[in-house]
Amino acid sequence: MxxxxxxxxxxxxxxxxxxxxxxxxxxxxxxxxxxxxxxxxxxEQNEVMFVRNQSVAKAFVGEKQRRLKRAKKRAEARGEVYNPEYKFEAKDIGYFHSIPVSSKANGQSFLLHIQKLKISML
Structure with missing residues (x-):
């Protein structure tokens, strides 16, 4: 990749x-x-498409903790009490590849999640 x-x-x-x-x-x-x-x-081959799927990251514990921490900080900045209501929803993600990359703008590293999708011919 x-x-x-x-x-x-x-x-x-x-x-x-x-x-x-x-x-x-x-x-x-x-x-x-x-x-x-x-x-x-x-x-004679089926068409495929590779897409970036940013929602894959939401399935990982570290990302969930980061999002909760961010939501808490925002709520406190508004003067509200942070009371998260987390409801687990099972979601089938499917197979994906994670590619480590770094931002040229700020130098931060992150994972790029790529999935292969089959395209049905119309």
Whole structure:
């Protein structure tokens, strides 16, 4: 995961034209990245999509504690008594991957939760 980017198009000529742009050729020549062959997507395969699912984090105890602590701080700032009403709701999350990343803006590390979804053809 990561360190890759894919360009997809129904027009192979557009992809060929894109891959021959001077920027891409220069970067490939300087070995800053590689350009792969242009491949056709098999038509007999089911389509899938990878999405970021931020709600996955809510299932972990540490995230729940962080959210409760934040809610308490906000309630106290409003002058209210903090009295959380927590109701457990079972939720099927499914399989996911967690990728450790760090923010370039503030340097904080966090997990990026990615799930693969099957796309039903209409």
């Amino acid at each position: 990561g360190n890759q980017i894919a360009f997809v198009s129904t027009d192979k000529e557009q992809l060929t034209y894109l891959s021959q742009q001077s920027y891409f050729e220069m970067m490939a020549h300087d070995k800053l990245f590689d350009l792969s062959k242009i491949l056709e997507v098999p038509t």
